[in-house]
Amino acid sequence: MNLKQMVGEKAAEYVKDGMVVGLGTGSTAYYMVEAVGRMVQEGMSIIGVTTSSQTTEQAEKLGIPLRSVDEVDVIDLTIDGADEISRDFQGTKGGGGALLFEKIVADYSKKVIWIVDESKMVEELGAFPLPVEVMPYGSLQLFRIFEKKGYKPAYRLDENGEKFVTDGGHLLIDLAMGTIEKPHELASWLDSLTGVVEHGLFLDRVNTVIVGYPEGPKVLEAR
Numbered sequence: 001m002n003l004k005q006m007v008g009e010k011a012a013e014y015v016k017d018g019m020v021v022g023l024g025t026g027s028t029a030y031y032m033v034e035a036v037g038r039m040v041q042e043g044m045s046i047i048g049v050t051t052s053s054q055t056t057e058q059a060e061k062l063g064i065p066l067r068s069v070d071e072v073d074v075i076d077l078t079i080d081g082a083d084e085i086s087r088d089f090q091g092t093k094g095g096g097g098a099l100l101f102e103k104i105v106a107d108y109s110k111k112v113i114w115i116v117d118e119s120k121m122v123e124e125l126g127a128f129p130l131p132v133e134v135m136p137y138g139s140l141q142l143f144r145i146f147e148k149k150g151y152k153p154a155y156r157l158d159e160n161g162e163k164f165v166t167d168g169g170h171l172l173i174d175l176a177m178g179t180i181e182k183p184h185e186l187a188s189w190l191d192s193l194t195g196v197v198e199h200g201l202f203l204d205r206v207n208t209v210i211v212g213y214p215e216g217p218k219v220l221e222a223r
């Protein structure tokens, strides 16, 4: 079994009858959604809240009953992937382009679990490009600001070489930061820029991380 499948299936064990469950996006979350789909087919009653059109399509095929984030009071548990997780449980997300909806769903969740293979556990964030979701109007001005800061911005492109458009209708600018020494400062700065809709820094947002190692999954509780 590959490590992504291992942690996806392990995380699905946290889903219990009657829960409202946030369903993450990406190649790791895929396995969790498949496992939850099997549980529903075997009779478990849950409501899913998806974080992307990609996950909605998968969940619908599996017969998982879905509601939008606005149609539920609270989400009991959200399970999602991550691109990097530092030693102090800060994370970056958005490699799959779904960071805005993922952050909204996480913010209305009582508990958040991230599922990753061992390669995602890092000392410091920043080696993986940090996505910033921006309004198309004025995005080149933001691009220039990032360039001047030395963040080596690049517009995310789709498979046709066109600018990638998110489920929210925005663009993504990926920043090649190298190392993010002060994630909270960077997040506040990004939040202050007009036209930035969201960014991939997910700080102080996770409760439990399940890491896949060849010898088995390890469950880490964030402090």
Ligand code: 5RP
Pocket (backbone or CB within 6 Å): 024, 025, 026, 027, 028, 029, 080, 081, 082, 083, 092, 093, 094, 095, 096, 097, 098, 099, 102
């Ligand atoms: C999508 C995400 C994903 O959860 C993240 O990119 C990890 O993806 P994968 O499990 O495919 O490596 O944030 O926006």
